[in-house]
Amino acid sequence: MQLTLWTYEGPPHVGAMRIATAMQGLHYVLHSPQGDTYADLLFTMIERRDQRPPVTYTTFQARDLGGDTAQLLQSAVLAAYERHQPQAMLVGASCTAELLQDDPGGLAQALNLPVPVVALELPAYQRKENWGAAETFYRLVRTLAAPGNRVQPAADRRPRCNLLGATALGFRHRDDVCEITRLLGRLGIDINVTAPFGATPADLARLGAADFNVVLYPEIARPAAEWLEKTFSQPWTRTIPIGIAATRAFIAEVAELAQVSADEVLAGAPSRLPWYSRSVDSNYLTGKRVFIFGDATHAIAAARIATDELGFTVVGLGSYSREHAREVREAAARHGLEALITDDYLAVEAAVTELQPELVLGTQMERHIAKRLRIPCAVISAPIHVQDFPARYAPQMGWEGANVIFDTWVQPLMMGLEEHLLTMFRGDHEFHDEAAPSHLGATPVASVTPVPTPPAAATAAGAGAGAGVSWSDEAERELGKIPFFVRGKARRNTESYAAQRQLSLVTLETLYDAKAHFAR
Amino acid sequence: MSVERGQRAVFCGLTGIVWLHRKIQGAFFLVVGSRTCAHLIQSAAGVMIFAEPRFATAIIEERDLAGMSDANAELDRVVARLLEGRSDIKLLFLVGSCPSEVIKLDLSRAAQRLSARFAPTVRVLNYSGSGIETTFTQGEDACLASLVPTLPADEQPGLLVVGSLADVVEAQLQRLLVQMGIPSVQFLPPRHAERLPGIGSHTRYLLAQPFLADTARALEERGARRIAAPMPYGAEGTTFWLEAAAEAFAVDRRRLEELIAAPRQRAQRAVAAHRSLLAGKRVFFFPDSQLEVPLARFLTRELSMVAVEIATPYLHRGHLDRELALLPPGSRIIEGPGVDAQLDRCRAEQPDLVVCGMGLANPLEAEGLATKWSIELMFAPIQGYEQAGDLAELFARPLVRRTRLAV
Numbered sequence: 001m002q003l004t005l006w007t008y009e010g011p012p013h014v015g016a017m018r019i020a021t022a023m024q025g026l027h028y029v030l031h032s033p034q035g036d037t038y039a040d041l042l043f044t045m046i047e048r049r050d051q052r053p054p055v056t057y058t059t060f061q062a063r064d065l066g067g068d069t070a071q072l073l074q075s076a077v078l079a080a081y082e083r084h085q086p087q088a089m090l091v092g093a094s095c096t097a098e099l100l101q102d103d104p105g106g107l108a109q110a111l112n113l114p115v116p117v118v119a120l121e122l123p124a125y126q127r128k129e130n131w132g133a134a135e136t137f138y139r140l141v142r143t144l145a146a147p148g149n150r151v152q153p154a155a156d157r158r159p160r161c162n163l164l165g166a167t168a169l170g171f172r173h174r175d176d177v178c179e180i181t182r183l184l185g186r187l188g189i190d191i192n193v194t195a196p197f198g199a200t201p202a203d204l205a206r207l208g209a210a211d212f213n214v215v216l217y218p219e220i221a222r223p224a225a226e227w228l229e230k231t232f233s234q235p236w237t238r239t240i241p242i243g244i245a246a247t248r249a250f251i252a253e254v255a256e257l258a259q260v261s262a263d264e265v266l267a268g269a270p271s272r273l274p275w276y277s278r279s280v281d282s283n284y285l286t287g288k289r290v291f292i293f294g295d296a297t298h299a300i301a302a303a304r305i306a307t308d309e310l311g312f313t314v315v316g317l318g319s320y321s322r323e324h325a326r327e328v329r330e331a332a333a334r335h336g337l338e339a340l341i342t343d344d345y346l347a348v349e350a351a352v353t354e355l356q357p358e359l360v361l362g363t364q365m366e367r368h369i370a371k372r373l374r375i376p377c378a379v380i381s382a383p384i385h386v387q388d389f390p391a392r393y394a395p396q397m398g399w400e401g402a403n404v405i406f407d408t409w410v411q412p413l414m415m416g417l418e419e420h421l422l423t424m425f426r427g428d429h430e431f432h433d434e435a436a437p438s439h440l441g442a443t444p445v446a447s448v449t450p451v452p453t454p455p456a457a458a459t460a461a462g463a464g465a466g467a468g469v470s471w472s473d474e475a476e477r478e479l480g481k482i483p484f485f486v487r488g489k490a491r492r493n494t495e496s497y498a499a500q501r502q503l504s505l506v507t508l509e510t511l512y513d514a515k516a517h518f519a520r
Numbered sequence: 521m522s523v524e525r526g527q528r529a530v531f532c533g534l535t536g537i538v539w540l541h542r543k544i545q546g547a548f549f550l551v552v553g554s555r556t557c558a559h560l561i562q563s564a565a566g567v568m569i570f571a572e573p574r575f576a577t578a579i580i581e582e583r584d585l586a587g588m589s590d591a592n593a594e595l596d597r598v599v600a601r602l603l604e605g606r607s608d609i610k611l612l613f614l615v616g617s618c619p620s621e622v623i624k625l626d627l628s629r630a631a632q633r634l635s636a637r638f639a640p641t642v643r644v645l646n647y648s649g650s651g652i653e654t655t656f657t658q659g660e661d662a663c664l665a666s667l668v669p670t671l672p673a674d675e676q677p678g679l680l681v682v683g684s685l686a687d688v689v690e691a692q693l694q695r696l697l698v699q700m701g702i703p704s705v706q707f708l709p710p711r712h713a714e715r716l717p718g719i720g721s722h723t724r725y726l727l728a729q730p731f732l733a734d735t736a737r738a739l740e741e742r743g744a745r746r747i748a749a750p751m752p753y754g755a756e757g758t759t760f761w762l763e764a765a766a767e768a769f770a771v772d773r774r775r776l777e778e779l780i781a782a783p784r785q786r787a788q789r790a791v792a793a794h795r796s797l798l799a800g801k802r803v804f805f806f807p808d809s810q811l812e813v814p815l816a817r818f819l820t821r822e823l824s825m826v827a828v829e830i831a832t833p834y835l836h837r838g839h840l841d842r843e844l845a846l847l848p849p850g851s852r853i854i855e856g857p858g859v860d861a862q863l864d865r866c867r868a869e870q871p872d873l874v875v876c877g878m879g880l881a882n883p884l885e886a887e888g889l890a891t892k893w894s895i896e897l898m899f900a901p902i903q904g905y906e907q908a909g910d911l912a913e914l915f916a917r918p919l920v921r922r923t924r925l926a927v
Contacts, residue, residue: 001552001578001579001580001581001584001591001594001595001597001598002578002579002581002598003576003577003578003579003598003601003602004555004558004576004577004578004579005573005576006558006562006573007555007558007559007562007577007579009555010555010556010559011554011555011556011559013556014556014559033532033618033650033651033652034528034529034530034531034532034651034652034655034857035530035531035532035533035534035535035556035557035560035618035650035651036556036560036651037528037529037530037531037879038531038532038535038560038563038564038879039559039563040529040878040879040880041563041564041877041878041879042563044878044879044880044881044882044883045878045879045881045882046563048882049882049883050882050883050885050886051883051886052879052880052883056527057527057528057529058527059527059528059857060652061652061653062621062650062652062653064652065622065652076527079860083860094556095554095555095556095618095619096554096556096618096619096622096651096652099585099619099622099623100622123582124554124555124556125554125580125581125582125584125585126581126582128555
């Protein structure tokens, strides 16, 4: 048993739902108790979908267990087929139904429906959401991609590829598909099929007609791409086009596969990130300490962008994707770090607390950790929430993705000039200690704590790590002169410095000794 | 009145943890289940918590099923790890789930064992929130029922108000009941795990939620007797509810009238403010929280709405007898699920407002139907005089919004 407060991934059948919901003309019958229907709201509330997911739940109850749950499943499959008239069906079990061992796939196939029925075996007590999505997509592709559909010679037509991996409830998948489709179009490459996002089972049957595959999210599409390579000799892309360098490398990789020229598209490189990053005001970004956690693809990309394209220092890198732990470990090693591979929220929280980064790039979980620790944060990966499905066009991939990343990572930080002004004019009412950055609107900090805390109480409240260390009045006053957004860190550093040296009282000297000790 | 059977589209009883963990301070809810259970609670909560979470899941893994590890030993280990460094936990609920029920993990024995181990610091209880046994609000019923045998004996006459209420509502109702002169007024669930109400054969209990069948049974076993009353929704419902309490404790009629005249008038005024918009509007209830019948009574009687269908996951005819009598004759009441058939009827009826779960709300909005998602009725303070206007407003808001939008 694993004690879990929050989970990064849902169960594997939720992964299957992300595939089914992304597609058209497909219906999923899930052998499950009624509670599992909660998953509908992930799509209708978080992603704001305007249709129910194409899922029928058998919703068996305790009283059915003595009787015939198998019969219940068969009638649910038949009713769903008649009502929805899908081109193909998925049939599987959730965690509870797995224990009943009803063999939903076999039972559904015994009905001899006139459409393909894909049986899913998703071991709920071993695997998780992304694995379930990948397995489901692979099973669908394997069943539906017609072997007869081989690639025709490319002499009289533009090269074409499939765009694989975008799902429902994916982090910016909708916009990434747009951005990459546009980019490939400029290279003179057509999209044969985009899947699972927007595809029908009939579209999957045409997968073999592409020259190669573009894998946008390996967590979802790698097994399918590997099978397509084996079956249709379609090569597939390894580069994930998130960030400037990766987008360039992706263009080069794709151009080579398609045998087209990348020169024109590379020469244009219409992203503002490189110049914004080189402009003088970005100097204040230099060496900002950043902690990164997410799925493997987004975490690795974020680490690269943070270092090479924004000049940050990555102090922590990790992922909850155990299936891709190797890649994350390699990436972390390139930054001189040991990767944090865990799905234990508390372990991530402990790492952030200890490292005290100046920026957290993570999932919704890390957003909450950062909020609690009052560290700026941007979301870079699932699990995500309703605000991560913005109304505006906001891809992560390609040139526009780089623009979006620059804005969303830099905006939570204090502007460089503002940081200096705040220090210089801290006596002025607009720049008082509790003022929030002006570009973040109102002054939430001030409104939460309108009453200035007396130094003694502040010491008690701010303690914790350095419990047992007290502050002289003089040191406490000096600490108050440090801008509020670094004061917490200064306090913690000073206290840990004092604790290490077994100093019970922090004096002015201790404060500046610690500052020198921790200076980069 | 008819019974339907088909695909359900409701939460399981685990969802109750979302509001119960905020209500009973010092209590912690440990679901013994699967990753799905953990994902459900975190998704239903809609938030990931700011403070120390007061619920968690012990996720059953392959090796627990394969018998490679003793599930009981594993559970003990997990509980020990949880309680380590969490001195704020005084009451631990082990909450059964679909998988734990199917593998027949005996959580009542586990609770006894762990209670003995961690007494007197922590008491350990158990109940089932599984979706094969419970629907949505039945989780609270199961939780409260598990608390009843642990309540201290108290043979003094008194009133016990049963069903979780927002603190502000609890305080208002308590004030009124105490001012009536009722000797002792207590609430279940208590606000703190260590302050349990007493109970005995002179206890009269009054339900503040309509879904508490098992809790009521457990209370009767301890000798308490129910005061039949409609739910305290709206000016009228709250009056009936308070009158029932007054009658049970022989409170002077004039005294009661004096006490409630002003708040009742406030409530009537507040509700009336929404009547012009809602009167004559047709409302359709999908089965969700078991609040459907009392809510339909409030909407039809105090706001002159027309209830075209009142579907509820489970109809407790005994507890709802007074509610049912107050509904317009011939109301279409459906007990049980069958989401596809209900959707068909809903589309055919084209009601002005649909009360439904979160999975259905946006799809129905996209079809042009106005919706009110029902889970908000569990979280928002809606009972009592001072909330009557807010309750009406919850139903008015989706319609008001439509009159405002020009996109």
